[in-house]
Amino acid sequence: MLWLKALHLIFMVTWFAGLFYLPRLYVYHAMSDDAVSHERFKVMERKLYYGIMTPGMLCTFIFGFWMLKDYAWSLYSAAGWLHLKLILLALLAVYHGFCGKWLLDFKHDRNRHSHIYFRWINEIPVLLLFAIIWLAVLKPF
Template sequence: MILKALHIIFMVTWFAGLFYLPRLFVYHAMSEDSPSIERFKIMERKLYYGIMTPGMLLTLLFGSWMLVDYAWAMYSSFGWLHVKLALIVFLVIYHAFCGKWLNDFKHDRNRHSHVYFRWVNEIPVLFLFAIVFLATLKPF
């Protein structure tokens, strides 16, 4: 049970960053003055490296530990687990894209509008709904 609690705690931490970083990108893309742009660069870097990435790594660590410890033996024949794991792979890819966008902003190379990042900001919501429903309902 402690593994599951730690997994959930760090998943919440990871998702907090996944929800907030694209919102910072929205405001950063709208900024035109140098002090604001530099402030967003600092906030984005601290969020990505100080909260999101450790949250992701610890979520994956404790999730993998549960998978190896008992979940795979219990649920490997169920399709919901395979779909959930595939969604997690795509979520890690999304996280990497956030890192790419962070790097683009860092080097003043962003080519996307604030509207683009408003849409990007909705992606983790879809993943959260799907993953939580799969993990709790175990529908197939």
């Protein structure tokens, strides 16, 4: 059981590293004004999203649901904290999807957002990480 938790945490950290860094790349991409920089950012963003973030997310969910099935499923109906954690994870998956949409917007040179927009967007995973960890560790209800 502990190896499942370890793998879940390793891939969660991997996923969040990408969730923190990709919007930061979008900030710099939105600020750039030359073709060489635009092409460089497109490569970096694609590799981060498809090579690190998406596999990290998928493995986080696989090992998380495996633990849920093996351990916490019997507690599921009585664990309000777990319900809220799963809702927050769904929101995080939606955020991940928006990161993919913005990736495509930059790829096709149709980004309409400023660097300030992406600076604010970059704070969303921080808030979700704080709430998810707080729920998972403290199990307040």
